Amino acid sequence: MEILTSAEMGRTDRRAIAKGPYDGYGLMRNAGASVVDEILARFAEVHGVDVLCGPGNNGGDGYVVARLLHERGLDVRVFASAPPRQGSDAALAARDCSVRPEPLSVFRATRERLVVDALFGAGLSKEIGGPEAEAIGSTQAAGCPVVAVDLPSGVSGDSGAILGAAFSATLTVTFFRAKPGHFLYPGRERCGAIVVADIGIAPTVIEGAGIKLWENGPHVWRSDFPSPSSQMHKYTRGHVAVFSGGASATGAARLSARAVARIGAGAVTMLSPSSALLVNAAHLTSIMLQRADTLADVETFVANRRPAAALLGPGFGVGETARLFALFLLGRRKGDLKGVVLDADAITSFAEEPRSLLERMVDGEMPELVLTPHAAEFERLFPDIAADRSLSKVERARAAALQASAVVLLKGADTVVAAPDGRAVINANGTPYLATAGSGDVLAGIIAGLIAQSMPVFEAAAAATWLHAEAGRLFGPGLIAEDLPELLPEVLSGLLGAS
Numbered sequence: 001m002e003i004l005t006s007a008e009m010g011r012t013d014r015r016a017i018a019k020g021p022y023d024g025y026g027l028m029r030n031a032g033a034s035v036v037d038e039i040l041a042r043f044a045e046v047h048g049v050d051v052l053c054g055p056g057n058n059g060g061d062g063y064v065v066a067r068l069l070h071e072r073g074l075d076v077r078v079f080a081s082a083p084p085r086q087g088s089d090a091a092l093a094a095r096d097c098s099v100r101p102e103p104l105s106v107f108r109a110t111r112e113r114l115v116v117d118a119l120f121g122a123g124l125s126k127e128i129g130g131p132e133a134e135a136i137g138s139t140q141a142a143g144c145p146v147v148a149v150d151l152p153s154g155v156s157g158d159s160g161a162i163l164g165a166a167f168s169a170t171l172t173v174t175f176f177r178a179k180p181g182h183f184l185y186p187g188r189e190r191c192g193a194i195v196v197a198d199i200g201i202a203p204t205v206i207e208g209a210g211i212k213l214w215e216n217g218p219h220v221w222r223s224d225f226p227s228p229s230s231q232m233h234k235y236t237r238g239h240v241a242v243f244s245g246g247a248s249a250t251g252a253a254r255l256s257a258r259a260v261a262r263i264g265a266g267a268v269t270m271l272s273p274s275s276a277l278l279v280n281a282a283h284l285t286s287i288m289l290q291r292a293d294t295l296a297d298v299e300t301f302v303a304n305r306r307p308a309a310a311l312l313g314p315g316f317g318v319g320e321t322a323r324l325f326a327l328f329l330l331g332r333r334k335g336d337l338k339g340v341v342l343d344a345d346a347i348t349s350f351a352e353e354p355r356s357l358l359e360r361m362v363d364g365e366m367p368e369l370v371l372t373p374h375a376a377e378f379e380r381l382f383p384d385i386a387a388d389r390s391l392s393k394v395e396r397a398r399a400a401a402l403q404a405s406a407v408v409l410l411k412g413a414d415t416v417v418a419a420p421d422g423r424a425v426i427n428a429n430g431t432p433y434l435a436t437a438g439s440g441d442v443l444a445g446i447i448a449g450l451i452a453q454s455m456p457v458f459e460a461a462a463a464a465t466w467l468h469a470e471a472g473r474l475f476g477p478g479l480i481a482e483d484l485p486e487l488l489p490e491v492l493s494g495l496l497g498a499s
C-alpha cells in the first residue's frame with residue numbers, strides 16, 4: 001500500500017535487480033506480461049492493437065506487450081517515437097519483437113483498435129509535443145480504448161500534473177506499487193481503472209527505504225483505532241469541546257458535535273455564545289451545552305471539565321475571538337488537552353497573522369494541532385507554499401505540516417493528510433457526493449472524536465478522512481451532511497466487525 005515516487009521506484013528497481021532473481025530485462029518481460037494479462041482479460045473482443053513505444057524503458061515494456069500479443073495471433077502494429085538507446089533493456093525488448101516498428105508520425109487511431117500507450121512512464125521529463133502530442137490527439141478523437149503502461153503518457157508520476165498533453169486511459173497497469181500521480185488530480189482522472197501488478201519484486205526490497213507515503217486505508221491506522229473496554233466510563237471514552245457560532249450560525253458546530261458523538265467519544269459539550277444558547281438548546285439532546293462568551297468562560301470550562309480534545313472553526317466566525325480561543329487552547333499542556341482541531345473560520349482567522357499560530361509550538365508538551373484547510377484556506381495560511389508550483393499536493397501538505405508543527409489535512413477529491421515527520425497518506429475512497437455544505441464540519445468532528453479517544457493525531461485525521469468518505473459512498477446520491485454522522489455506525493461495524 002506504499003506509494004512510491006519516480007526516484008524511489010528507480011531505486012527499488014535497481015535494488016531488486018541487484019538482489020535478483022530478475023535482471024532489468026527480466027523485470028521488463030514480467031511488466032509486459034502483466035499488461036498483456038490485463039488486456040486479454042478485459043478486452044477479449046479486440047483483435048487489433050496499436051502499441052506506441054517511446055525511447056526509454058516504458059517503450060521497452062511496449063515492445064514486450066507487442067511481441068506477446070503478436071505471438072497470440074492478434075493483429076499488432078508498433079509505432080515508435082524514437083529507437084531505444086543501444087545496449088538498454090528496451091533495445092533487447094525491441095530486438096526480440098518481430099513486429100517491425102513504423103514511425104509514430106504515421107499513427108492514426110481508429111475506433112476499433114486498442115491503443116497501448118508505452119511512450120513515457122516514470123522518465124517523463126518535459127512537456128509533450130510533436131508527434132507524441134499528435135498521437136494523443138488522434139487517440140482522443142477516435143475514442144478508442146487505451147491501456148497505459150505504468151502511467152498515461154503526459155501525467156507526471158510524482159505530482160499528477162499534466163505536462164503539455166496526456167492520454168486518458170481506460171486502464172493503467174503500473175508495477176510493484178502505485179505512484180503519487182495515480183492518486184493526485186488531474187492525473188488520477190486520466191488513469192481509468194488502475195491495476196498494480198506484481199512483476200517479481202519482493203516487498204522486502206523497500207524495507208528500510210524510508211517510504212513515508214501510503215494510500216489511505218485501515219492498514220495505516222487500524223491498530224491505533226479505539227475500541228471501548230468495559231472498564232471505561234463516559235469521560236474516559238473522551239470528552240470533546242465543540243465551539244458554536246452565533247445565533248444564525250449554529251448548524252455547523254452541531255453537525256460536528258453529532259459526528260464527535262457518533263464516532264464514539266464518551267461526551268460532547270457545545271460551548272455556545274449567549275446569543276445562541278436557546279437555538280442550540282432547542283436542538284441538542286445528549287450533547288451538553290455550556291455558555292462561553294469570553295476567554296474567561298472558556299478558561300473556566302477547560303479547568304473544570306478538562307476536555308480531551310477541542311474543535312474550533314465550523315460556523316464560528318472569522319476574527320479576534322477565534323484567534324484568542326485557539327491560542328488559549330494551544331497553550332495548554334498535552335496532559336490536559338490532547339489535541340485541538342482548527343477548521344474553516346478558525347484557519348481563516350489566522351490569515352492576517354499566521355505567525356502566532358505557526359510559531360506556537362515551544363515544546364513537545366503542547367496539545368497536538370490538526371489543521372483541515374481546503375485549497376483556498378491553505379493558500380491563506382501558507383501563501384508561500386501554495387505559490388510554489390513545483391510542489392505536488394503531497395509535498396505542499398508536508399511542507400505546511402513541518403512549518404506549523406501540525407497535522408495538515410489538505411482537502412479535495414484527493415485529500416492528503418501529512419504529519420510534521422513527513423508521513424503522509426492520499427485518500428482515494430471519496431465520492432463527489434461529499435462535496436456538500438457541512439461535510440467538512442462532520443469530518444472535523446470525527447477527527448476530534450478520535451483524538452479524544454487517545455488515537456494519535458495523524459492516524460486520527462487519516463482514519464476520519466477514510467471513514468467520512470466511506471459514509472459518503474454508502475449513502476450515494478442525495479447525500480446531505482446530516483446523513484454522514486448517522487452512517488458512521490454502519491461504517492464502524494464494517495471496520496470493527498459487528499460484535
Ligand SMILES: NC(=O)C1=CN([C@@H]2O[C@H](COP(=O)(O)OP(=O)(O)OC[C@H]3O[C@@H](n4cnc5c(N)ncnc54)[C@H](O)[C@@H]3O)[C@@H](O)[C@H]2O)[C@@H](O)CC1
Pocket residue numbers: 010013014024025027028029031054055056057058059060061119120121122123124125126127128129132149150151175199
Ligand atoms: N528495470 C526497470 O527500471 C524497469 C522499468 N520499467 C519501465 O521503465 C519505465 C521508466 O523507464 P525510463 O526511466 O527509461 O523512462 P521512460 O521510458 O518513461 O522515458 C525516458 C525517455 O523519454 C525521454 N523523454 C522524457 N520526456 C519526454 C518528452 N516529454 N518528450 C520526448 N522525450 C521525452 C527521455 O529523454 C528518455 O529517453 C517505467 O515507467 C516502466 O514502464 C519496467 O520495465 C519495469 C522494470
Ligand SMILES: [K+]
Pocket residue numbers: 058117118119120121148149150151152153
Ligand atoms: K505510458
